[in-house]
Amino acid sequence: xxxxxxxxxxxxxxxxxxxxxxxxxxxxxxxxxxxxxxxxxxxxxxxxxxxxxxxxxxxxxxxxxxxxxxxxxxxxxxxxxxxxxxxxxxxxxxxxxxxxxxxxxxxxxxxxxxxxxxxxxxxxxxxxxxxxxxxxxxxxxxxxxxxxxxxxxxxxxxxxxxxxxxxxxxxxxxxxxxxxxxxxxxxxxxxxxxxxxxxxxxxxxxxxxxxxxxxxxxxxxxxxxxxxxxxxxxxxxxxxxxxxxxxxxxxxxxxxxxxxxxxxxxxxxxxxxxxxxxxxxxxxxxxxxxxxxxxxxxxxxxxxxxxxxxxxxxxxxxxxxxxxxxxxxxxxxxxxxxxxxxxxxxxxxxxxxx
Amino acid sequence: xxxxxxxxxxxxxxxxxxxxxxxxxxxxxxxxxxxxxxxxxxxxxxxxxxxxxxxxxxxxxxxxxxxxxxxxxxxxxxxxxxxxxxxxxxxxxxxxxxxxxxxxxxxxxxxxxxxxxxxxxxxxxxxxxxxxxxxxxxxxxxxxxxxxxxxxxxxxxxxxxxxxxxxxxxxxxxxxxxxxxxxxxxxxxxxxxxxxxxxxxxxxxxxxxxxxxxxxxxxxxxxxxxxxxxxxxxxxxxxxxxxxxxxxxxxxxxxxxxxxxxxxxxxxxxxxxxxxxxxxxxxxxxxxxxxxxxxxxxxxxxxxxxxxxxxxxxxxxxxxxxxxxxxxxxxxxxxxxxxxxxxxxxxxxxxxxx
Numbered sequence: 001x002x003x004x005x006x007x008x009x010x011x012x013x014x015x016x017x018x019x020x021x022x023x024x025x026x027x028x029x030x031x032x033x034x035x036x037x038x039x040x041x042x043x044x045x046x047x048x049x050x051x052x053x054x055x056x057x058x059x060x061x062x063x064x065x066x067x068x069x070x071x072x073x074x075x076x077x078x079x080x081x082x083x084x085x086x087x088x089x090x091x092x093x094x095x096x097x098x099x100x101x102x103x104x105x106x107x108x109x110x111x112x113x114x115x116x117x118x119x120x121x122x123x124x125x126x127x128x129x130x131x132x133x134x135x136x137x138x139x140x141x142x143x144x145x146x147x148x149x150x151x152x153x154x155x156x157x158x159x160x161x162x163x164x165x166x167x168x169x170x171x172x173x174x175x176x177x178x179x180x181x182x183x184x185x186x187x188x189x190x191x192x193x194x195x196x197x198x199x200x201x202x203x204x205x206x207x208x209x210x211x212x213x214x215x216x217x218x219x220x221x222x223x224x225x226x227x228x229x230x231x232x233x234x235x236x237x238x239x240x241x242x243x244x245x246x247x248x249x250x251x252x253x254x255x256x257x258x259x260x261x262x263x264x265x266x267x268x269x270x271x272x273x274x275x276x277x278x279x280x281x282x283x284x285x286x287x288x289x290x291x292x293x294x295x296x297x298x299x300x301x302x303x304x305x306x307x308x309x310x311x312x313x314x315x316x317x318x319x320x321x322x323x324x325x326x327x328x329x330x331x332x333x334x335x336x337x338x339x340x341x342x343x344x345x346x347x348x349x350x351x352x353x354x
Numbered sequence: 355x356x357x358x359x360x361x362x363x364x365x366x367x368x369x370x371x372x373x374x375x376x377x378x379x380x381x382x383x384x385x386x387x388x389x390x391x392x393x394x395x396x397x398x399x400x401x402x403x404x405x406x407x408x409x410x411x412x413x414x415x416x417x418x419x420x421x422x423x424x425x426x427x428x429x430x431x432x433x434x435x436x437x438x439x440x441x442x443x444x445x446x447x448x449x450x451x452x453x454x455x456x457x458x459x460x461x462x463x464x465x466x467x468x469x470x471x472x473x474x475x476x477x478x479x480x481x482x483x484x485x486x487x488x489x490x491x492x493x494x495x496x497x498x499x500x501x502x503x504x505x506x507x508x509x510x511x512x513x514x515x516x517x518x519x520x521x522x523x524x525x526x527x528x529x530x531x532x533x534x535x536x537x538x539x540x541x542x543x544x545x546x547x548x549x550x551x552x553x554x555x556x557x558x559x560x561x562x563x564x565x566x567x568x569x570x571x572x573x574x575x576x577x578x579x580x581x582x583x584x585x586x587x588x589x590x591x592x593x594x595x596x597x598x599x600x601x602x603x604x605x606x607x608x609x610x611x612x613x614x615x616x617x618x619x620x621x622x623x624x625x626x627x628x629x630x631x632x633x634x635x636x637x638x639x640x641x642x643x644x645x646x647x648x649x650x651x652x653x654x655x656x657x658x659x660x661x662x663x664x665x666x667x668x669x670x671x672x673x674x675x676x677x678x679x680x681x682x683x684x685x686x687x688x689x690x691x692x693x694x695x696x697x698x699x700x701x702x703x704x705x706x707x708x
Contacts, residue, residue, distance in 0.1 A: 089619075263496060301496060354364055
């Protein structure tokens with residue numbers, strides 16, 4: 001039974017159980033160590049420098065950020081090895097990137113010439129070239145060059161540009177398609193090496209396939225974010241169980257308007273509208289009969305097919321569908337260890353989209 | 355053609371065109387004046403004290419907040435008449451409420467005895483009783499007493515509790531069902547008056563039905579939030595047009611991976627996953643052929659059935675599905691008037707869920 005009281009905490013609160021988070025980090029680090037995988041966790045899930053430091057202390061080779069502002073927040077706390085997996089565009093951003101690269105070990109990605117040329121303009125006079133990985137679309141259809149031949153061309157272009165150095169390949173792979181991803185990356189690597197270049201880094205990742213990460217031995221590093229907290233989407237995929245979920249939302253029942261529904265004091269401003277293919281907006285711990293069937297900004301509606309069996313003032317703990325977006329909603333999360341509340345901590349890299 | 359460049363602004367930025375917002379406020383205030391309706395705008399959409407002051411300056415009788423922390427933010431800027439349309443529960447919150455009620459004209463709602471008794475405990479020794487409205491479920495099935503008889507009972511209970519005064523009825527009505535809502539509220543009013551009590555305030559609201567608000571003459575005040583910015587959901591309902599949308603998201607195309615899709619630098623951390631029954635995550639101004647078909651946290655994917663006709667570095671302006679939740683995502687919005695950027699302003703009441 002989870003502690004759903006925490007009388008010292010007001011609701012709604014986003015709670016992070018450090019015991020659970022540390023166990024999650026330790027477990028996957030052990031898996032990576034066993035398989036000789038280099039782990040580069042994505043900080044988007046926790047946005048907390050302290051957790052990033054813990055990950056590095058346990059053996060992570062560095063961190064992954066999506067935006068420069070996230071990297072800035074982490075560097076301010078002493079993190080010194082960062083891959084930014086984003087096309088960085090525009091002089092305002094490339095100047096900030098240059099300022100960071102002069103201080104820490106920084107690498108970025110590009111999937112097109114415009115981005116590469118912009119990076120080159122900012123780094124042409126840098127003391128050391130900026131390492132740039134080519135982002136590859138291996139099937140997830142977000143960013144990435146479309147095929148290995150384009151990867152080869154962009155790698156050559158990057159290596160020829162002043163201030164840049166081609167450093168390898170990066171992909172955000174589709175889940176469950178490791179053989180195709182492996183083929184794609186192997187073909188690109190062969191083509192690029194045929195040009196007389198080396199492919200130092202091949203960076204892959206993704207939480208859903210974390211326990212089969214070793215099935216793509218070509219990857220030299222693995223990026224993963226959600227594993228530190230886990231969430232309802234990963235429980236639904238069988239990646240973890242409810243007791244592995246480190247981030248929960250503590251809420252209070254504020255209304256019980258009928259025998260079959262209740263209203264809690266957390267809506268989309270805490271739980272978010274992310275469904276990720278699921279029904280409902282979260283899992284109520286220790287109450288498998290309940291569904292969170294509707295959210296407005298400050299209200300969440302709880303339903304039961306049977307009697308709701310809740311009273312006004314009751315507290316519940318909810319595992320959200322998607323932990324990463326929930327940790328972006330409030331300025332602070334409440335740290336706990338089991339039943340013991342430790343105190344709030346600022347979500348330092350919250351809302352950093354630049 | 356909207357200005358999609360704003361070279362002084364980095365992307366993604368949430369832009370608020372004050373000319374458009376002021377015109378929206380002026381237009382609905384004129385409608386309320388014409389029909390003798392008292393307007394009590396909900397600040398959840400803008401979360402900006404300056405806009406609330408503008409609304410009051412134009413004739414609004416006060417503001418609506420959902421949470422005490424929102425009210426605290428507004429009171430700090432001098433707003434002095436607030437209705438909090440939320441069941442406020444727990445001593446931590448009722449104490450804060452009491453501190454505010456001693457300073458400004460504050461009213462709250464309740465839909466159950468536990469909330470009323472908690473309010474009474476905090477206000478039993480207050481110099482003036484706290485005015486409490488009974489929240490009524492007239493069909494939206496969120497909070498609210500279930501029927502007029504329950505409203506009568508709760509009104510009597512509130513009026514008998516130390517420190518409280520029954521002040522009227524409040525509902526968040528279902529859209530398009532004014533006759534049923536009117537019947538419900540009239541029945542409750544008749545029952546309560548039959549007890550020898552007066553029903554001073556009947557508070558209704560909702561943006562979708564804003565232009566037919568006068569069809570419920572029983573309401574003494576109208577609460578409305580989204581009208582100040584408007585959004586894609588209200589354009590879809592025919593409530594306004596694209597040129598009436600004051601809040602837009604300025605984005606940059608960071609990748610064009612195929613002839614039919616592009617990727618922008620705003621994902622769910624700016625646009626949010628709110629669909630509100632729509633397909634896609636926003637409307638690209640001046641490009642009706644495009645859809646925002648997929649969001650991850652920092653990437654938005656744009657699709658076209660035909661040629662995408664976008665280049666890396668292009669800027670777009672997007673009207674989000676739901677303006678209120680977007681203004682909650684970033685610490686600052688960028689104020690503009692037409693083509694002229696004014697500067698950033700902090701979203702003072704952002705993330706205030708307590």
